[in-house]
Amino acid sequence: MLLLFCAISLFDPLEWIDYRDYRYIQSIDADTRWIWVASTDGIIRYDKLRENWEIPRSRTTFPDDIRVIGVDGFSDYIWFVTTSRLARYNAIIRDIDEYTLPIQGIPSHIAFTKDAVLIDMKNRYFKFDRETQEIREIPSDIDVDWKPKNQPQDFTQLSPYFVQDKHLRVYYMTCVVPDERFLWVGTGGMGLYRFDIYTYNGENLCFGVPDGRIRAIRRDGGKIWIGGDNDAITLWEREKNRWNYFDASEHGLYSTRVRAIATDSSSVWFATPEGLVGLHHGEFRTLTVSDGLPSDNVTDVEANNNEVWVGTDWGLARVINGVVIDEKEISEVKINDIEIVGDSVLIATPYGVYVRYKGKYTPFSDSSGILASGVSVLCGDEFFATKMGVVMSDGHRLTYPADLPDPNVYAIEVSQHKVWFGTARGAVRFDRTFSMRDVFDGENSPIKGTVYTISICGDSVLFGTDSGLIEYVGP
Numbered sequence: 001m002l003l004l005f006c007a008i009s010l011f012d013p014l015e016w017i018d019y020r021d022y023r024y025i026q027s028i029d030a031d032t033r034w035i036w037v038a039s040t041d042g043i044i045r046y047d048k049l050r051e052n053w054e055i056p057r058s059r060t061t062f063p064d065d066i067r068v069i070g071v072d073g074f075s076d077y078i079w080f081v082t083t084s085r086l087a088r089y090n091a092i093i094r095d096i097d098e099y100t101l102p103i104q105g106i107p108s109h110i111a112f113t114k115d116a117v118l119i120d121m122k123n124r125y126f127k128f129d130r131e132t133q134e135i136r137e138i139p140s141d142i143d144v145d146w147k148p149k150n151q152p153q154d155f156t157q158l159s160p161y162f163v164q165d166k167h168l169r170v171y172y173m174t175c176v177v178p179d180e181r182f183l184w185v186g187t188g189g190m191g192l193y194r195f196d197i198y199t200y201n202g203e204n205l206c207f208g209v210p211d212g213r214i215r216a217i218r219r220d221g222g223k224i225w226i227g228g229d230n231d232a233i234t235l236w237e238r239e240k241n242r243w244n245y246f247d248a249s250e251h252g253l254y255s256t257r258v259r260a261i262a263t264d265s266s267s268v269w270f271a272t273p274e275g276l277v278g279l280h281h282g283e284f285r286t287l288t289v290s291d292g293l294p295s296d297n298v299t300d301v302e303a304n305n306n307e308v309w310v311g312t313d314w315g316l317a318r319v320i321n322g323v324v325i326d327e328k329e330i331s332e333v334k335i336n337d338i339e340i341v342g343d344s345v346l347i348a349t350p351y352g353v354y355v356r357y358k359g360k361y362t363p364f365s366d367s368s369g370i371l372a373s374g375v376s377v378l379c380g381d382e383f384f385a386t387k388m389g390v391v392m393s394d395g396h397r398l399t400y401p402a403d404l405p406d407p408n409v410y411a412i413e414v415s416q417h418k419v420w421f422g423t424a425r426g427a428v429r430f431d432r433t434f435s436m437r438d439v440f441d442g443e444n445s446p447i448k449g450t451v452y453t454i455s456i457c458g459d460s461v462l463f464g465t466d467s468g469l470i471e472y473v474g475p
Contacts, residue, residue, distance in 0.1 A: 015474030017055050018042070018446050022208035025186030027069045029078075029147060030177045035184050036078055037192055038069040043080070043089075044207060046192065048179075052241050053207050063087050063098060070110040070147045072117070081107040081119055086128060086135065088117075099135060102126065111144040118144055152176045155183060157200050163190050167249045206243050209234050214464030216271075217455040218261035224462070225268060226469060227258025228452070233270065238457075252284035253277055262303040269308055271298040276310050276319070292324030293317050294331060302338040302345075309345055311335025316347060329361045330354060339378040348375040353384065368395070379412035383419070390421065404428060405439050413454040413461075420461060422451030427463055446470055
């Protein structure tokens, strides 16, 4: 057992980026530079000058269920209205103040004067006094410029007031803000659109990850593939900050519930409960039992340029040039994890770890005997997650509760002198040089619950969690 010292980390929202499902937009507004977007999963803003999205910091800053957003021309604040609260946000110092509304209801408009902020709650009107910071109900006969000023139906060029994806599915327009060149349109399911007022051409500016657990992240050059218990597989082109989605309507894609992702020189592979999905030259194909897999329930996948290794809940297989080869030496057993280390392949099972080298399978050498009780996660040939903690190849161990916040470990990643562990109660960073550890959970980070996968991306770390995709950009 290692003796570790636990450092206490305070929550700094600027060190965390929370990627959510921003496709369902409820309200938008604009200032000279930014398009402010209120979605069902939080607030983001689009930089009109640089033509890209600002990376969203932790959404714990903002209230939930924002229905109306408004840019205040009399101050530096952006105002939000929910069904029960009014909030103002200073984007320069990233500070927010919240105020409770006298009633609960559905807000429809917001307006600003020099002395007050006005809210329309379904034809009941309320005034926030800037000086006293009090909210009271006021008469309905007030003459102000309400926001939003327009609805999509006010612009005939937007008719028939919905957009369609490549499969011709309909997503209705929910809100619109015009400027001197574009109509900025929010939709219910396809994110933000930008329509040129001269050509009427529309461009989709989608952003974020579909709601649900993220179980798999895989870097492929400048691309990042993301999957889990979602309604779509996500492709994030990180340098361009562009997001694309592939759902079950894609021909050949049987399931979007992804457990693991692997890439080789020409394909992307997805482990799903409905088979092994391959994406090759833009086309999906799903391999199943009928193609020779031991089971449709694929638990893991790893690939190199010569072959694809496939773990299922009933044994191991390889795919070479699209042909499935059943590895009968490792059969009728659940494959928990697969790692390719040099010329060897390591296979984790409930009965220990096996090594395939030069076509032969042998048990992994383990003087402690702990691995025989089952291994759930591998990291190279150095770290092994077991029911009794994490075992290292040098004989050291990390155990619960002395070293780990939970005995269930789902992910291990190594970056120079740091090792990251994903557990059922957050993430742990272990500094091997100083024998120090940091635990990141709901107290000091937006990570709440289970961390299923971890990916090191240069100077940052991506986490697949119960609540979605989270990035750490701290020291």
